[in-house]
Amino acid sequence: MRAKLRPPMCPLLIKPSPPQPDLRPKIRESDAPGINQNDRRISRFLLQAMVAYDELGSLAPIKRTLQVIDHQNQAGKESEAIFELYRGEQDLIEDLQLARKAYHDPMLKLSIMSEEELTHIFGNLDAYIPLHEDLLARLTEATGPDGTVGRIGRIVVDWLPRLNAYKDYCSNQLAAKALLDQKKQDPRVQDFLQRCLESPFSRKLDLWSFLDIPRSRLVKYPLLLREILRHTAPEHPDAASLEDAISIMQGVLSDINMKKGESECQYYIDKLEYLDDKQRDPLIQRCRSLLCHGELRNKSGTKLHVFLFTELLVLTRPVTRNERQCFQVYRQPIPVQDLLLEDLQDGDVRMGGSFRGAFSNADKARNIFRVRSQDPSQAQSHTLQVNDVFHKQRWLSCLRGAVSVHSASSAERRPSSVPAVVHPEETDENCPRPVSRSAPCTPCSPTPKSPLSRSSSSCSTSSTSHKPKKDKRSLCSLGKRKETM
Numbered sequence: 001m002r003a004k005l006r007p008p009m010c011p012l013l014i015k016p017s018p019p020q021p022d023l024r025p026k027i028r029e030s031d032a033p034g035i036n037q038n039d040r041r042i043s044r045f046l047l048q049a050m051v052a053y054d055e056l057g058s059l060a061p062i063k064r065t066l067q068v069i070d071h072q073n074q075a076g077k078e079s080e081a082i083f084e085l086y087r088g089e090q091d092l093i094e095d096l097q098l099a100r101k102a103y104h105d106p107m108l109k110l111s112i113m114s115e116e117e118l119t120h121i122f123g124n125l126d127a128y129i130p131l132h133e134d135l136l137a138r139l140t141e142a143t144g145p146d147g148t149v150g151r152i153g154r155i156v157v158d159w160l161p162r163l164n165a166y167k168d169y170c171s172n173q174l175a176a177k178a179l180l181d182q183k184k185q186d187p188r189v190q191d192f193l194q195r196c197l198e199s200p201f202s203r204k205l206d207l208w209s210f211l212d213i214p215r216s217r218l219v220k221y222p223l224l225l226r227e228i229l230r231h232t233a234p235e236h237p238d239a240a241s242l243e244d245a246i247s248i249m250q251g252v253l254s255d256i257n258m259k260k261g262e263s264e265c266q267y268y269i270d271k272l273e274y275l276d277d278k279q280r281d282p283l284i285q286r287c288r289s290l291l292c293h294g295e296l297r298n299k300s301g302t303k304l305h306v307f308l309f310t311e312l313l314v315l316t317r318p319v320t321r322n323e324r325q326c327f328q329v330y331r332q333p334i335p336v337q338d339l340l341l342e343d344l345q346d347g348d349v350r351m352g353g354s355f356r357g358a359f360s361n362a363d364k365a366r367n368i369f370r371v372r373s374q375d376p377s378q379a380q381s382h383t384l385q386v387n388d389v390f391h392k393q394r395w396l397s398c399l400r401g402a403v404s405v406h407s408a409s410s411a412e413r414r415p416s417s418v419p420a421v422v423h424p425e426e427t428d429e430n431c432p433r434p435v436s437r438s439a440p441c442t443p444c445s446p447t448p449k450s451p452l453s454r455s456s457s458s459c460s461t462s463s464t465s466h467k468p469k470k471d472k473r474s475l476c477s478l479g480k481r482k483e484t485m
Contacts (some may be wrong), residue, residue: 078231082149085224086139089132092217096129099210102201112188121176121183121211123169128214135159153241156225160248163218170215170256171263180208182323218256221249265290268307272316273326281333283311292398294391299349299383304330306384308398310405311336313371315382331380334373337406341399342370349383367392371399 104122107113113121138155149155183189196202229242265287274280287309296306298315305327307314313334316327347364365385369392372381386392 078228079148081224081227081231082139082152085228086136088217088220088224089136089139092213093129093132093136095210095213096125096132098201099207100125102196102199103207103210107189107192110192112186112192113183117179117183120172121180123172123176127165128169131162131165134162151238151241152228153238153245156245157241157248160221160245160252163221163249163252164255166214166218167256167259170218171260173212173215173260174264174267176211177208178325185323218253222246222253225249261289265309268293268327269309271326272314273319273321273328275329279329279332281312281335283335284309284314284333287311291402292395294386294395296384296386296395298385304384308395308402309336310402313339313399331382332378334371334378334380335375336402338373338375338378339399339403340372340374341396341403342372343396344368344370344383369396 099122104118104125108115108118135155138159139149139152142149142151142155144150184193193207197204197206225242225246229239229246232239232242268290269284269287272284289310290307291310292308293306295318296304298304303318305316305318307316307327313336315330315333317330319326319328346366346368349365349368367387367389368383368385370381370383373379384395386395
């Protein structure tokens, strides 16, 4: 019997199983926190450590790795901050040399400006170049073979006091800028400066930008030193020296700012022009600082330039005398010790002196406040308007600060039993009263501590209970809100 032949067995076709997805977290360099894209080596080292943590299940490797990386990053950032200080000194030296060679010397040779005018504008720039070259030399000498500076703290502590040489330069900047602006009216000067501005060496910076670079560099030193200190370990010997350097630099800046403030104050005092000798208040000679100044508008819309000195508030009109800007004193200056301030809400007062505006609602003012004198002999009030809310708050802050300084001395000079008298019938600067001052007036409540604490609400009660009758014959009262004095 023949056996049946079985068909040959076909090999089984086994389908390969799909690849299992990798459940381990895939971490990119951009996802790792604290990774600097410029430091590839450290980023790869960190990724390996994170993978090792995933396999071992322990935090020990990642902690040790992060400590190493933090130390390396901290040292790297400290070197970057020191290099920024070094590079900034190089740029400053190049800009000072450029200002001398490209602007000062050509204008002197071409007789575009006189030597005296150039000295007044440029100052003694040659004396500051060696000063910064000395710091560069010290940093270069202290740099090791690996490119790091070992003890930068002691270097800057010894060098920073030399920056006091900038006192005269910074205090003269206001007058130098005014002279430069005046000389720009000369076509030869304007043409030369325009040609320099269009040249590649200027980097699209005008002359004053180069002359202002030393001042802007001074205010950067504390920031650079704090950045170096932030990346210096607390146990490092440089930490204490860097803190001392920051304190020294703050003292230098304070002295420079004080000298600059006194110079600016005297500059504007010399530009005041008096219409009457009675306007020359003796307190003007005691002013040592200008707290705030700027262009404001009074109630009639007239542009005024207001100066807040430490002792006086002076309202002026800008005028030009022989191509020289002056400030003509407007009304009597108000001593700060007699100054009262009132913050007015938007729409409380209508600005503009037109007859039609008295009947319309379109001229309601915004960003306004009122200053007045509590001295009965002056009896003047000024409603002033600024451009925006920011400048209004700045003016209010400066005025309140100035009044608070004089509040203690004013309280000592004035007996406590005599209240500060403010007349409700005070003369406004835009509505002079034709009648005599024999009309009775009601004083406000006594000032508790400071004249500044007298707000509009403190005097509104007495003004409401004793309302003066409206004079219908007076055009200035048409459409005008009754002002609370």
